[in-house]
Amino acid sequence: MAMTLRLPEDLDAKLTERARRECRSKQELAIEAIRDAQNRAELKVGDVLAELMDSDAEILDHLK
Secondary structure, X not given: OXXXXXXXXXXXXXXXXXXXXXXXXXXXXXXHHHHHHHHHHHHHHHHHHHHHHHHOHXXXXXXX
């Protein structure tokens, strides 16, 4: 799916420089960053749910 991403000039300059240094495209780096951010967000939700399951195990057992 196509998408236009508008970046502030300073961020675009940093992305351009990193892409040049790593011989990768800006698109590739942006996709990687978005995937990494999504994975971190999912881990946080999973960690919170696991913690709740542990801390509220007695209540959850009672509700079964």
